[in-house]
Amino acid sequence: MGHTDQIIPLNWYLVLSTFLFCIGVMGVLFRRNAIIMLMCIEIMLNAVNLLLVSFSAYSGNSDGQVFVFFIMVVAAAEVAVGLALMMSIYRNIGSTDIDVLNKLKW
Amino acid sequence: MSQLIFFILSAMTIASALVVVFSKHPMYSVLSLVVCFFTIAGHYILLNAQFLAITHIIVYAGAIMVLFLFVVMLLNLNRESEPHKPGKMKFAATISAGMLFLILIAAMKSTTMETFSFPPPSTNGMIQHVGQRLFTDYLLPFEISSILFLSAMIGAVVLAKKEKH
Structure with missing residues (x-):
């Protein structure tokens, strides 16, 4: 990225990560399979990670990268617990369809 | 390139x-x-x-x-x-995600980021630099995240375990 004509503007990363985040939001609204919804939450987390890394790289401050590291830690823990919950739900109701899980709805 | x-x-x-x-x-x-x-x-x-x-x-x-x-x-x-949502819900989901995209892009367009125009050639992302930050300024969160991992591991094992009836 040394030459001036080859520099990637920060706005491109903004647009890319916004688009990825919106794809994740659309997936959560669009699908009924809870495992796919967990994947879409991962896409949203990755969009935010990409934005943090790009701001960190462009401002010359490595705090953002440390934050991304911690977000990865939390995402790994979240996926482990979430998939364990999915296993337990599938064992009890025999489906991963979230519309079947309406006992707490009023 | x-x-x-x-x-x-x-x-x-x-x-x-x-x-x-x-x-x-x-x-x-x-x-x-x-x-x-x-x-x-x-x-x-x-x-x-x-x-x-x-x-x-x-x-x-x-x-x-x-x-x-x-x-x-x-x-x-x-x-x-694979469960399917009705087509009306899919249409609504696509429209609302597109609206969110438009709103976020419009909010970004109105901000100016002159300070971040050119990336300085830096060694910020190298493992040496990040590791130093992680083990000096961010040592406490780093250690606390190990407790988070331990509790997540125990929670996953307890949740996924077969219940005895």
Whole structure:
């Protein structure tokens, strides 16, 4: 990225990560399979990670990268617990369809 | 050159993320999510954050995707068992996500970011620098995250365990 004509503007990363985040939001609204919804939450987390890394790289401050590291830690823990919950739900109701899980709805 | 790489990586990222959302078969969703994560790791390398790129591949493609694949295979999900939302809901979901995109882009357009115009050539993303920050300024959160991992591990084992009736 040394030459001036080859520099990637920060706005491109903004647009890319916004688009990825919106794809994740659309997936959560669009699908009924809870495992796919967990994947879409991962896409949203990755969009935010990409934005943090790009701001960190462009401002010359490595705090953002440390934050991304911690977000990865939390995402790994979240996926482990979430998939364990999915296993337990599938064992009890025999489906991963979230519309079947309406006992707490009023 | 780097702009060309950015466009190729971005197109692959967005295409694979769309396949995750629209694919009827859960296995295809998982596999295209792997592609999505690898292209995001490519973006990290492009942004000169080598440590995060490697960590991203190890954590996401190595650990999280194996968990997803394992669960999809264990539950034997396929196209027939895939629940479907009514078309009206899908239409509403697409419209509302598009509206969110427009609003976020409009909010970004009105901000000026002159201070971040040119990336300085830095060694911020190198493992030496990030490791130093992690073990000096961020030592306490680093240690607390190990407790988080321990509790998540115990929680996952307890939740996924077969209940005795």
